[in-house]
Amino acid sequence: MSDSQHKQKTSLHSQATQALPDFHYHTAGKFPATQMTQTDPRRIQNSGLEDESRDQSQSSSTGMRLIVPLQGIVQGRGGLILGSVIPCAMYYILQFYLKRLRSPPNPPEQQTSNPSSPTPSSSNLAELSRSASRSNLLSRRPRLSSRVHSIAKSNDSPYYIGLDKASADPYDRFSNPNGVIQLGLAENRLTLDLIENWITNDSILGAGGGLSVNGIAAYQPFDGMPELKVAMASYMSQVVGRTVSFDPSQIVLTSGATPAIEILCFALADQGNAFLIPAPYYPGFDRDMKWRTGVELIPVHCRSSDNFTLSIPVLDQAYNQARKRGHKVRGILLSNPSNPVGNLMTREILFSLLDFAREKNIHIISDELFAASTFGDEEFVSMAEIIDSEETDKDRVHIVYGLSKDLSLPGFRVGVIYSYNESVLTVSRKMTRFSSVSAPTQRLVTSMLSDTTFIKNYTEKNRERLRCIYELFVEGLNELGIGCTKSSGGFYCWVDMSGLIRPYNEKGELDLWDKLLNVAKVNITPGSSCHCIEPGWFRCCFTTLDEKDIHVVIERIRLVVETCKSPS
């Protein structure tokens, strides 16, 4: 699930960036201001989208209830043609009527909204750009699938725009000192030298061993070679702590965590079913989980007042709301350590989550990609440890892991599904035929993971270096008067710039993001891309930085901060 497989270099995107803020103003008029007061901007955007689909499904079901008996009546007399034409026409008229009746969307939950964001706003950018791209596409002659059209929306998100921009003009201390500094990508450059050393000096690949593709060029098991599963299981135990043991037979290997999560979605949910997901969450999930599976994601909004930690009452509320809207909730997706916030889930909350899942009879997918990249004082607790102590309900828990983050090998595409559910494992194994790991890479990684001394050393050094660079970065931000939540794991700082945005809403946030990207040339991810309910938060990845670059970043941010503070 690397953030950055998405570095597409199209000039179109950067144009869209600049168009963003204006877009907002123009759309503002579309909504009656009176309805918008006391509502949270992002809530409107989300619920607007959800409501659109809900309306459709409701109207269609109402329609069908009318049409089925009608069809019977008409078919009795008018035969096949009348029997199909008349109900169809009526159905469309009815749908059109219902749609008019219901717009503009003004769902009841808007009224009970967040007092911390009093300003009205109008972030219907997503809907607009989507419908625009739809109409463009519809005029093309050979028609593609509707999935193709659905992607257009996520492509215009600032997350992808920023990534494109940074990869088009990447900063380099020597060769391109005026380039864009990339803080939007999950990439850890701090410890690769250790692996290089290992290959050069200690590699048990031996002379010519790293070369040999003997015996692995032929078809291999799609779900991974047995020896890598064994090595992976012991590596995972090492990462999580010696108390938990992982069973190689419960491992399914995929080409990265992206397909791992998608495969679980395919296996656990039907089109239209939903997963609850604590927000803010990794922006790539919208594409990875929803796009081809047709699954819905329902954010469970965590707030700054709780340090963005998840609580059961909030989860319960989200669950009930989703049910009320007609969604069938199939599971919860957790990311622990959290991306983007960087906090860890406590043992207590994990136990209560399991109780919750049991009570509602739903699944838990626990994304533990950053398990070995913790650097705080807090203890990382894997869902595997929780489930180990339970007798029942093991088969509703599925863990996603990979080597992209913890071993800094995003290019190698090694992802893991670890499930306790035999049926899920069986289906996942079959689905890996679409996304298996290349055999030479499996062989290399196997020998790397089997060298436990190297792995131990690597993990320790990696933690040290993460902590060091994190502290430097936070210190720099603090000098500018910018705070952030306490991160204990992962590659990110969750930065609070809410004091710098004007107006205090998503538009203000995107204005600041735009300035940082285009003036200061620093690409960070705005909270809105992570579905954060409060405006003004940003995700900054600090592991792409060298110690020597930190002051450059801080100085660049300072520029923008000062223009924001000075009355203009």
Added chain:
Amino acid sequence: MEASNNNNRSLLSKIATNDGHGEKSPYFDGWKAYDANPFHPQRNPDGVIQMGLAENQLSFDLIQEWIEANPNASICTREGVSGFKETAIFQDYHGLPEFRTAVANFMNQVRGNRVKFDPDRIVMSGGATGAHETLAFCLADPGEAFLVPTPYYPAFDRDLRWRTGVNLLPVVCESSDNFKITKEALETAYEKANLANVKVKGVLITNPSNPLGTFLDRETLKDVVNFINDKSIHLVCDEIYAGTVTTGDEFVSIAEVIKDDPACNLDLIHLVYSLSKDMGFPGFRVGIVYSYNDHVVSIARKMSSFGLVSTQTQHMLASMLSDDKFVENFISKSRIRLACRHDMFTRGLAQVGIGSLESNAGLFIWMDLRRFLKEPTFESEMTFWRIIINEIKLNVSPGQSFHCSEPGWFRVCFANMDDETTMVALWRIKSFVRKNRNLEIKTKKQFWQNNQHLRLSSRRLDDILTPHRMSPHSPLASPLVRAQN
């Protein structure tokens, strides 16, 4: 166990619980038989020989040789470690630029450099399997369909349909026609779909064909291109066996046909390629989507994050495939070796009067065993197939698993084994035929009585002492068919 499974199932998706993966089909019995008792020349000489796997192991030594001679191509050697950092961390789904260039170059060379592929249109996917699924996701919505000429690769049913919800509709091609794709057959299938109210989104052809081992001539390809342009539907052309054509220069890629056809709407043309067959390393999982439609390129690229090729592998292949001398040598040597094995196998079969469709591509032959069936039905094909697996102990694939319209054809793969194993397989077939000669002649008499068409194909066994590519028993070689041509 069953009970708890049912319990689970309520919690799983329809995709997880339906049998769209197709592994419940009886054809998997052959694989199970092989897995339970695999042949080994010394350790298990009576085991089942795997002839159901289209794998090219004949030229692997050339690749190993190259890798050993070029240690700097691998990032996990001392010589190549300097490239490690940037390669390991590279996560752009466009793929390494040098990898795309090298693959395009290789694709050109396989097609005799008569066409030029654009590296910017190369999209990675997890093997050809992933490439097909990606295209199905891009081109069709659930419930819509592709037309596929039969016989076709059985796993298409899973790869294209399972997760996408897309349908495949057969275009019936017949042995009397050498299984050629005709305009009429395409039209018929299209009409049939229309009548059934199924929206046809495209045609999927494999060229060279799996399982037939034949490739399409220019005229047929033109017909197909005209057909899809008329209907304004897509054409997915799977050319993963392009490099296995033993008469290399005769192979015509769809890329050549559309180059010469200015009227063709390029937005409709999409290619699937892979290195699994031509280079013989399916374990590397390199699949390619090559589309002439910009929009599909861009969307498929975004989808490629669900099945990217490891950058370590990309890096190595980039240097391997841009070594023109190696590629040229590899392609020509591989062709010669495949041709030798093909001849060795078909000649051996001909000695006992078993024919096959005349072919010069692929890693398999399409074996004609119609005269061994008690009745010309799929039930007796299945019965005879079980005899092949359990008594002759060869895992071959029955025609019905390829949706073949006529019983009695079997796909036999010949490139996934060494010469010795091939000899054992041939010997087993020969001794079976000799042992059962009486039985066979008896069945032939039955055919005479109730099947005019098949009588043409049943001449006396002893007629064939000279090696033939195609059995004189096959109706394809019968005087009547010749006269028609």
